[in-house]
Amino acid sequence: MAGSAKRSASGAISPPPVKRKIESTVTKQSMSSFFTPTSQKKPKQITWRIVNNSLVVGKYAKESDHEQSAEKPRVAAFDLDSTLVSTASGNTFPRNSSDWKWWHDTVPSRLKELSADGYHVIVISNQKKISLQKEIKGGRSDSKSLTNFKERAAAVMEQLDIPLSVYAATLDDGYRKPRIGMWKEFLDDYDFDATGVDLSKSIFVGDAAGRPNDHSQVDRGFAANTEVPFKTPEEFFLNAAPEPLVEPFDPSLYLQADQNDDASPPFSRQSGLELVIFCGSPGAGKSTFYWDYLEPLGYERVNQDILKTRPKCIKVAKEHLAAGSSVVVDNTNADPETRSQWIEIAKGFSVPIRCVYFSASPALCRHNNAVRAANQSLNPESRTLLPGIAFGDFGRRFKEPTTSEGFKDIIRVDFRFRGDEESERIWKQYWI
Structure with a gap:
């Protein structure tokens, strides 16, 4: 019968389909984490949050975080760019999240020493190039600039491997240095707004110090506003002598002195209509x-x-x-x-x-x-x-x-x- 006729010997016979091995994307670590009670799970080392759609806060936590002490806490605060890190490419701004290197070889060891000595090490940075707008494209929840910053900051924190918080101001508001919004947020995060900080034994280090070649003096102004001693990276990490300053703008010079009630007003009418x-x-x-x-x-x-x-x-x-x-x-x-x-x-x-x-x-x-x-x-x-x-x-x-x-x-x-x-x-x- 036609239906039972054998195929021609010259016809090619397809090989049987190869069975594909299905690889599981579930790791042993994730399985272990799934079945571990919440009370026994270790906290994530790096966490991020956004405050008032303006301030980016990252925290690198360790089990050996600072213990409570009877003494007031000491803080070692640092600017980020041109203070702790610089670009590996030599560009003014990083090309991507991996475009960074330590500002000087002594930076990581010095920060680890400070942490071991009981200092709370934090980063206070102006980052106006970060956009906090969500990105629907590609399914990303963070903008590319925010993602790059998080990845760069995370790499810094992981290499240091010490308890560390990063505060980044993205807008020209009360968080932006020299204003002290980031400092207040840090104090609130650690409940230091209640206990207080030993300001005289703390330090803030930044490169925007009002020197002739500096782009501004916001870091020096921030230290003045928080009443914390200030040093440049050269002074702190390299023990360099202080450099001369460009005459800074000091708003306290323009405060109104008490006026004599008998002083004549600066303006008076001279004509009926003028x-x-x-x-x-x-x-x-x-x-x-x-x-x-x-x-x-x-x-x-x-x-x-x-x-x-x-x-x-x-x-x-x-x-x-x-x-x-x-x-x-x-x-x-x-x-x-x-x-x-x-x-x-x-x-x-x-x-x-x-x-x-x-x-x-x-x-x-x-x-x-x-x-x-x-x-x-x-x-x-x-x-x-x-x-x-x-x-x-x-x-x-x-x-x-x-x-x-x-x-x-x-x-x-x-x-x-x-x-x-x-x-x-x-x-x-x-x-x-």
Whole structure:
């Protein structure tokens, strides 16, 4: 029969399929861990957490972690990049998670000595290049930058093999050095906010020390704000002599001294109707000056941050002048061309125009702006701190006003901070 006919001898016969060996992905270690009671399981050596969607915290735990002592704890805190490690490639920033080496051969042994001597060793680092946004692509829960940082920091912690915590500030907020948010988080993690730390016997080491070739002085400022002694990596690891400093910005120099009640106010009305323009960089104290001295005298305020455009400021100022109210233009008015528009308006209303010039330095203005930007929860108009949030180049293209432009007078104002005890404490901590 056709159905029972044998296949032709010339036809190729496929070999039987090879049985594939199924490899188990379950290791003996994972099986043992699965059946081990939770109470008997050892904690993971490295754990990570994110605080307020801003601060990255990693902890390397060991069974030989520090025991409780009757003495106050001592802390050895370090910056990370250019202090404990540098890039193996020579790049300013690491190419990937494996692009690192010890800053000096003595670093790991010195940190192990500190830990053996009872110090709590921690890392306090600004890491603004880390993004905390989740990555759906590839199924990753962490961004590539966060993954790279975790892997690099984990490699450092594993090579040291000592109890170690890493704090990394990713935003320009209260956690970022020289502000002390990371230090507070560390104290809270270890309950040292209750017991206290032996500050005089602790140390903070960092490369941003305000030396001529340093990118900033945030590490030195952080140490000053935490009241912990400070050293550079060269001083701490290599016993080098201290280097000369670039003149640091010190906010405490601008604190308002107690004024005599009999002192005359810095501004007084000279005419029944007048136009006053402020002239100064963002963060120079213009709005504070208005609320303290001109608002009580009945001057109306025109501000471009509120009204958004200069034409609208001009329109509102003209309406106030037409209604018989003196006006303050609370804008930067940084160049003669801008100021000339207000001078023409004053001429059109036949009123004198006066200028208040705020002479705060660019460094001071940057400091003020940093305070405002990182403390947005404060009511901008309450003057608890400096009102508002302003942006600008802080004097880079600023042209100082002169009487030859047509002003009746120019009143010069030097910035001085005046606030309550808490706002003063916050204001002093924002070193540049």
